Amino acid sequence: MYLAGEAGVITINGTVIVELVTFLIMLAILARYVYPRIVTLAEARQRQIAEQLKESEEARAAAEQRLKEAEEKLTDARKTAQGVIDAAAKSAEQLRQEMRQKAEEESKRTIEAARKEIEAERDQAVRSVRSEVANLVIAATEKVIGETLDDHRHRQLIDKAIVEVASGDGRG
Numbered sequence: 001m002y003l004a005g006e007a008g009v010i011t012i013n014g015t016v017i018v019e020l021v022t023f024l025i026m027l028a029i030l031a032r033y034v035y036p037r038i039v040t041l042a043e044a045r046q047r048q049i050a051e052q053l054k055e056s057e058e059a060r061a062a063a064e065q066r067l068k069e070a071e072e073k074l075t076d077a078r079k080t081a082q083g084v085i086d087a088a089a090k091s092a093e094q095l096r097q098e099m100r101q102k103a104e105e106e107s108k109r110t111i112e113a114a115r116k117e118i119e120a121e122r123d124q125a126v127r128s129v130r131s132e133v134a135n136l137v138i139a140a141t142e143k144v145i146g147e148t149l150d151d152h153r154h155r156q157l158i159d160k161a162i163v164e165v166a167s168g169d170g171r172g
Helices: 014-145 151-167
Strands: none
Touching: 014 151
8 A cells, every 4th residue: 555655755766767867868969959059040030130120220210311301301392382482472463563554654655645636636626617717707708898808818817816816815
């Protein structure tokens, strides 16, 4: 019968020694051939990960730099666009002023031309009325006197009378 106290004790016999020697040989083989290879692979993987981290950090820094440059270009483009808009507004206002000035000048020219035309027509109408009055006076004089004076002398008298009437110096 086995007692409870004997169950936990290991008996050293040939099997335990063979297992211990096998374990130590296996440990020596693993330490000599397998562990260095595993460590080398692990270190290579660690270097590769470190390089990838470094590259990704550099890529992130480059992307941030490009983003910053793009934002600066965008800001410059906005400033340029605003400058173009301001220049266009100024040019449009200047063009409006020029157009207004030209329209006013054209209006003045048109008014002046109309004034001259009216003056010319008025002068022509006055001449026509004077001529008509002269003809009426000649006709009336012929009927009153019954004869015709010399035409040249008659015209001089009529023109003199018209000038006196026009100047308000009509003595009579």
